[in-house]
Amino acid sequence: MSDSTATLQRKISNAGELEAVVRTMKALAASSISQYERAVNSLDEYYRTVQLGLLACLRQGAPMSSNVHKHTVATGVIIFGSDQGLVGQFNDELADFAAHVLRDLPGNKVVWAVGERVQLRLEQIGLTPDSLFGVPTAIHAVTPLIGRILAEIGRYSEQGRVEQVYIFHNRPKSGALYEPVSQRLLPLDATWQHELLAQQWPTQNLPEIIGESALTLAAFIREYLFVSLFRSCVESLASENASRLAAMQRAEKNIEEMLVDLRLSYHRLRQSGIDAELFDVVSGFELLISNKKK
Structure with a gap:
């Protein structure tokens, strides 16, 4: 007894x-969610500002450089997952969603995984990553990660090995924890320009580009690529912590x-x-x- x-x-x-x-x-997950949610809200406004800057440049006739190759060697794929566990189906659902979308895209895939957990899941479903990046543990660590990813994309693009690039990540959703989403980051082709030019300018005062329009457009494009990746990463981090909090x-x-x-x-x-x-x-x-x- x-x-x-x-x-x-x-x-x-x-x-x-x-x-x-x-x-x-x-408690740690709840604390992290708040800082990432604030960053997401701030990025939404900044992303909109960058879009308006691009819209102003294109409407003023700034020339767009084209790096489109006649033959696409591969499609670059960036997948933001997690390094740590205790997040439920966070990585599984994202990897399955990416595999479903990529199934309809022709050609080979160059996969850049952010997070060891999602890397393991991708290998299980036949999407073996070519490169692995660590998941940032704080908001200030996101910028160096995005810099490394952009450098990797630039290297592949200059070598003509990648033409188009897609981003996959989980995005926070009201009424639910998150949802997997995708975004085509590159190329900034005629389709992308047409969608951007279809937007309405928010005021009656039309903008005017001062100085060299080509340089201004190039600066806005760099910022567009950076903020797109940054926002995707922060949304993924917010979703990860929300999933961990629920778990x-x-x-x-x-x-x-x-x-x-x-x-x-x-x-x-x-x-x-x-x-x-x-x-x-x-x-x-x-x-x-x-x-x-x-």
Whole structure:
């Protein structure tokens, strides 16, 4: 009986320690979500500003340089996943979504994975990454990562090995945790220009480019590529922490239910032991009284 209660006490103690760890991870995830959500909101406004700058340049007739090759060797694919676990189906759903979209695109694929977890899932479904990047652990670490990715894209593009580039990531969604989305980053071809020119200027005051329009357009294009990747990365980080928060909430609930069961079992076992000891005392007392009467 003592061994059983001791075992239950150890299980209760271990479950309590695990609950404390889960609560800590839950608090960290909630704290991270807030900073990434603020960054996403700020980037939405900045992204819109960059788009308006590009629109102004194109309407003023700034020349667009074209690096389109006659034969596309491969399609570049950037997939933002996670390095850490405890995120539910975060990486699986994203990898499956990317595989479904890429199935309709012709040619070979050059895959750049951001996160070891999504890399493993991509390998399982036949999309072995050519390069792996680590997931930023804070907002200030996003900029160096985007710089490395842009350098990799530039190297492949200059060599004529990649013409078009797609981004895949999870985006926060109201009413749900997240949803996998895709965006064509390159090329900035006639289709992209037509979609941009279809937008309306927000005011009646039309803009005017001061200085060399080609240089201004090139600067806006660099900023467009940077902010597109930056926003995708931050949205992925916000989604990852939202998924981890939900997983920690489920784990916390399961641990609480397990602790209730363990404590009930411990109290029942302890009470049964006390009852047995009392029964032995009463039986012994009655036996002594019976012997005295005899």
